[in-house]
Amino acid sequence: MKIRPFSLAFAAASFAVLCSAVEPTVSLRSFGETKNGEKATIYTLTNKNGLKAEITDYGGTVVRLITPDRNGNMADIALGFDNLADYEAKSPYFGCLVGRYGNRIAAGKFALNGKTYILATNNEPAGMPCNLHGGNVGFDKKMWKAVPGLKNGEAALKLSLTSPDGDEGFPGELEVTVWYVLTNDDELKIRYRATTDKATPVNLTNHLYFNLQGEGIGDINGHVLTFHASKYTPVNAGLIPTGKLAPVAGTPFDFTKPRAIGERNNADHEQIKFGGGYDHNWVLDKAYGEMGLAAEVYEPVSGRVMEVWTEEPGLQFYGGNFLEVDGVERVGKSGVAYKHRTGFCLETQHYPDSPNQKNFPSTILKPGDTYRTTTIYKFSSR
Numbered sequence: 495m496k497i498r499p500f501s502l503a504f505a506a507a508s509f510a511v512l513c514s515a516v517e518p519t520v521s522l523r524s525f526g527e528t529k530n531g532e533k534a535t536i537y538t539l540t541n542k543n544g545l546k547a548e549i550t551d552y553g554g555t556v557v558r559l560i561t562p563d564r565n566g567n568m569a570d571i572a573l574g575f576d577n578l579a580d581y582e583a584k585s586p587y588f589g590c591l592v593g594r595y596g597n598r599i600a601a602g603k604f605a606l607n608g609k610t611y612i613l614a615t616n617n618e619p620a621g622m623p624c625n626l627h628g629g630n631v632g633f634d635k636k637m638w639k640a641v642p643g644l645k646n647g648e649a650a651l652k653l654s655l656t657s658p659d660g661d662e663g664f665p666g667e668l669e670v671t672v673w674y675v676l677t678n679d680d681e682l683k684i685r686y687r688a689t690t691d692k693a694t695p696v697n698l699t700n701h702l703y704f705n706l707q708g709e710g711i712g713d714i715n716g717h718v719l720t721f722h723a724s725k726y727t728p729v730n731a732g733l734i735p736t737g738k739l740a741p742v743a744g745t746p747f748d749f750t751k752p753r754a755i756g757e758r759n760n761a762d763h764e765q766i767k768f769g770g771g772y773d774h775n776w777v778l779d780k781a782y783g784e785m786g787l788a789a790e791v792y793e794p795v796s797g798r799v800m801e802v803w804t805e806e807p808g809l810q811f812y813g814g815n816f817l818e819v820d821g822v823e824r825v826g827k828s829g830v831a832y833k834h835r836t837g838f839c840l841e842t843q844h845y846p847d848s849p850n851q852k853n854f855p856s857t858i859l860k861p862g863d864t865y866r867t868t869t870i871y872k873f874s875s876r
Contacts, residue, residue, distance in 0.1 A: 547560075554633070554634075563798055584822050592632060593627075596628070597845075604849035606695075634701070653672045654670065657669075686869075699869075707795055718791070724750060726774055731768050746766055786804070808845045809841070
């Protein structure tokens with residue numbers, strides 16, 4: 495086992511950790527090779543309470559996320575695969591870093607500084623093409639440079655990537671750094687940074703699929719959600735926002751008080767029909783740019799609780815509506831095939847299609863500026 499340290503202190507700390515269960519650790523192992531012959535590695539972050547996050551440098555993907563239930567029993571709550579080949583061949587963005595632009599861009603094009611940029615149209619809801627999650631070879635399919643270590647006494651992984659000018663049609667060379675930190679307060683903290691040499695849209699996020707009962711155990715309909723959001727962005731049949739910010743009150747999108755996912759995800763509502771359930775962006779009530787609580791999830795069988803904190807203005811809730819609809823069998827780490835609505839995503843983000851929506855907060859990063867945002871998934875039980 496070889497650890498690549500941030501500093502000399504990390505090597506000493508790693509040795510001490512092997513002898514003590516109360517200190518954070520970072521370890522690594524091989525995750526095989528990509529179809530292009532690139533060697534992938536899994537880095538295991540463990541905090542002082544025994545929580546674990548396994549992350550691979552392929553796509554910056556969270557492969558496992560192990561947390562305790564109310565009785566202290568540990569389980570993996572992140573959907574995913576136990577091999578690299580499946581991630582390459584049939585992952586619906588399980589646990590990965592998404593970029594340059596998370597979510598959809600209408601018709602795969604946008605105008606910036608008098609020029610129209612043409613992107614891949616790799617998604618086609620209701621026969622309406624769009625660019626999804628950065629295109630055909632987004633950040634989820636890239637090999638990231640990884641440096642593991644302890645950061646302020648907590649297990650961490652630094653990932654970096656250079657996206658060249660013209661990558662998937664986007665302008666500018668983008669330098670991206672993402673920190674994963676598994677804190678001793680039982681948080682998975684994700685810090686994003688990026689700079690560019692040309693103006694370009696940037697909207698980075700992580701696409702974790704959660705099942706707080708444990709991956710491969712039942713569906714997610716019994717999970718109880720609370721969103722700190724009184725508005726959402728309605729979409730057309732192609733899942734592109736109309737540009738309106740609509741109130742959630744009186745609709746199936748009202749999670750301002752705790753509601754089970756399965757209570758209304760088959761409701762007779764146009765927006766639910768468009769998404770095949772929930773696949774929408776909520777407009778967070780907190781001030782844009784300030785860290786605030788976006789959502790809380792409670793799973794009553796296990797007692798697990800997850801809070802989502804972010805500096806972003808929006809939160810995409812996807813209810814796993816198409817995990818088996820496309821006809822692809824996805825057998826997870828537990829050996830169980832993932833079925834309809836057996837996982838959900840809460841993706842912190844700017845609003846979808848912002849480059850084409852003048853009244854949405856801008857996603858344009860300019861030379862000399864730095865893209866900075868942090869998201870926290872905090873775990874507990876009751």
